[in-house]
Amino acid sequence: MDTQTLDAETLFDRLFPEGHAITRDGLFFSGTGTSAGRSVAVIGSVDAAPIGVELAFRMAGEVLAVVRDHPGRPILLLVDTQGQRLSHRDELLGINGYMAHLAKCLALARNTGHPILGLVWSQAVSGGFLASSLFADRCFALKEAEVRVMNLPAMSRITKIPLERLEDLSKTSPVFAPGVENYWRMGAIEALWSGNLARELAAAFSTHETADRRRARGAERGGRRLALDVAERVRHGAP
Amino acid sequence: MTSYYEASARERVAGLLDAGSFIEILPPQERVMSPHLLQLDTPAAFDDGIVVGEGRLGGRPILVAAQEGGFMGGAVGEVHGAKLTGLLERALDTRPAGVILLVESGGVRLHEANAGLIAVSEIMRAVLALRGAGVPVILLDGGQFGCFGGMGIVARLCDAVIMSEEGRLGLSGPEVIETTCGVEEFDSRDRALVWRTVGGKHRYLLGEAAEIVADDMAAFRAAAIAALEHARPDLSLAALEAEHAGLGARITRFGACRDALDIWRDLGFEAPDRLPLLEADAFRALAAGRRA
Numbered sequence: 001m002d003t004q005t006l007d008a009e010t011l012f013d014r015l016f017p018e019g020h021a022i023t024r025d026g027l028f029f030s031g032t033g034t035s036a037g038r039s040v041a042v043i044g045s046v047d048a049a050p051i052g053v054e055l056a057f058r059m060a061g062e063v064l065a066v067v068r069d070h071p072g073r074p075i076l077l078l079v080d081t082q083g084q085r086l087s088h089r090d091e092l093l094g095i096n097g098y099m100a101h102l103a104k105c106l107a108l109a110r111n112t113g114h115p116i117l118g119l120v121w122s123q124a125v126s127g128g129f130l131a132s133s134l135f136a137d138r139c140f141a142l143k144e145a146e147v148r149v150m151n152l153p154a155m156s157r158i159t160k161i162p163l164e165r166l167e168d169l170s171k172t173s174p175v176f177a178p179g180v181e182n183y184w185r186m187g188a189i190e191a192l193w194s195g196n197l198a199r200e201l202a203a204a205f206s207t208h209e210t211a212d213r214r215r216a217r218g219a220e221r222g223g224r225r226l227a228l229d230v231a232e233r234v235r236h237g238a239p
Numbered sequence: 240m241t242s243y244y245e246a247s248a249r250e251r252v253a254g255l256l257d258a259g260s261f262i263e264i265l266p267p268q269e270r271v272m273s274p275h276l277l278q279l280d281t282p283a284a285f286d287d288g289i290v291v292g293e294g295r296l297g298g299r300p301i302l303v304a305a306q307e308g309g310f311m312g313g314a315v316g317e318v319h320g321a322k323l324t325g326l327l328e329r330a331l332d333t334r335p336a337g338v339i340l341l342v343e344s345g346g347v348r349l350h351e352a353n354a355g356l357i358a359v360s361e362i363m364r365a366v367l368a369l370r371g372a373g374v375p376v377i378l379l380d381g382g383q384f385g386c387f388g389g390m391g392i393v394a395r396l397c398d399a400v401i402m403s404e405e406g407r408l409g410l411s412g413p414e415v416i417e418t419t420c421g422v423e424e425f426d427s428r429d430r431a432l433v434w435r436t437v438g439g440k441h442r443y444l445l446g447e448a449a450e451i452v453a454d455d456m457a458a459f460r461a462a463a464i465a466a467l468e469h470a471r472p473d474l475s476l477a478a479l480e481a482e483h484a485g486l487g488a489r490i491t492r493f494g495a496c497r498d499a500l501d502i503w504r505d506l507g508f509e510a511p512d513r514l515p516l517l518e519a520d521a522f523r524a525l526a527a528g529r530r531a
Contacts, residue, residue, distance in 0.1 A: 084411060088416065088425040091410065091425075091437055093489060093493060095409070096392050099392045100394075100396045101482055104474060130389055134357075161279055169279070176350060183357070186354060188357045212364045226317050226321065227321040231322070234291055235328045235332065
């Protein structure tokens, strides 16, 4: 199947062949799906939604509702985003605080026993990714999905480093170029999914891991060699 | 008065903490540098633009981190971020009276964008884990580059943000918005517009900054000591539901406002255009009872 053009309904069907009841409202959706006989809360967005104050607020409200009404229910974040909404109004209202609030609500869910997984199924960019899927216990991605901070031409313009140089280096270094494979190598994406998504999802929810293991994964996979070591030295070193 | 805005990261640490109490971890002599910058022939720094260590504040043991705006605008890369995450995790082990973050950052360092983004996520996890363990995290924002991008999110995960009027706090910087959406969306060269949108006074009036101080090292120090004293980390469902209600009310009340001046007028200031002219103390006095 061509997942490049995967729409949300197809995604739901593939993740939850046992059934799902997910309601869309504009770019936002929420509801439940059944995975391995268990109800999973689903929260996400479509059409590469720019995440502004309203959408971040809405997602946070949904997380709080799950914590309040369904103790322990696993949460799956299916956020398709081009990043935070870029606007004067969002900054005026304090969009960073809304993003932080969403992250705090997810942390509350984590601390109260809700397993939380993220799945990047289309795209995930910068601030919109930070406050949502990247803040799950573990984040997965479809092989065809895209994760990035900035594309290379824009990065070249800003850093004044020639594009060819960036393109060349990105063949070996996962550190700055877009791509789910790069984020896998750096430990932020736990695994790349294709094929039977229902089986992948059930397997992922069969383990519950709340510690932040991303630095260790990045070191194991050779994509992020310093973060684990430097953090450990600061944590345990003599001043 | 010693300006906080003009000071370097090391000068801020020295000026804020109890005299002579600071001990740095992984100091520049250790040369823990970014290999990614070197690979792109970009100058690197021996401390990767962040100073971390232990010290005392008002006699109490604290951990402290200070970002150096003079190096790549305090942007977060792999090593830089790992030093901050490691410091926050160290506090989980040593349980100091608090962690003080002297932030000055444009966000993720583009030269190592993926590593920086993941590092910010790790910092976010570490801040909340630490607060969950009852150790307060206090953030100071009064440097030349402000506090933007992922660090702007980190700021709002902390127990308290202390700002000067010169401090700026947001997610996307005005330049980024102007470049992407056009000058009519956000004119980044209109300094008055920038300051009243993301500056300390507006953040204080919205309740995002817990305190606003003059651009003075001693004022920041006194505010940080007081914030440590009063911080009671609370990430309970009740606390987050209250925060949620507040953020919802903000959208309802101010969502249609076009400018900070409209919000300030709504808050009951009869001459909102006068607010930017006031010194911190006079401003604080006038703002009493009017904050959102």
